[in-house]
Amino acid sequence: MKCLATLLMITGLISNVMANTFRLECLDADDGKTRLALIEINTDAATVQVYSESGWRTAVNVSIADATISFVLRGTNEPSSATTSVTINRANGKYFAYAGNSARKDGQCRKVP
Numbered sequence: 810m811k812c813l814a815t816l817l818m819i820t821g822l823i824s825n826v827m828a829n830t831f832r833l834e835c836l837d838a839d840d841g842k843t844r845l846a847l848i849e850i851n852t853d854a855a856t857v858q859v860y861s862e863s864g865w866r867t868a869v870n871v872s873i874a875d876a877t878i879s880f881v882l883r884g885t886n887e888p889s890s891a892t893t894s895v896t897i898n899r900a901n902g903k904y905f906a907y908a909g910n911s912a913r914k915d916g917q918c919r920k921v922p
Contacts, residue, residue: 830850830851832847832920832921834846834919838917845904845914847860848897855873857878866882878896
């Protein structure tokens with residue numbers, strides 16, 4: 810009986826943690842096919858991870874509000890890599906990214922498993 814109670818409690822904790830973490834796939838607004846970002850957001854810990862060719866990268870200056878999610882993704886050590894500032898509208902999924910010396914990227918985000 811104690812094992813069953815423990816199992817139910819652990820299951821509840823795991824589902825609670827999982828419920829506050831979700832992924833967004835953001836596609837280019839122009840063609841609707843080009844992936845701009847795959848983002849994992851944890852609202853409890855206020856953390857954002859962004860997937861790139863080299864793996865998952867942690868964003869900084871994360872802000873998770875009722876209306877928006879915003880963060881900064883620092884550039885890599887490569888000279889061509891720039892810091893990117895991202896804002897996502899939580900109501901409609903609009904994605905806006907600004908990188909140094911380039912035009913704003915507009916996209917649309919949707920939840921993915």
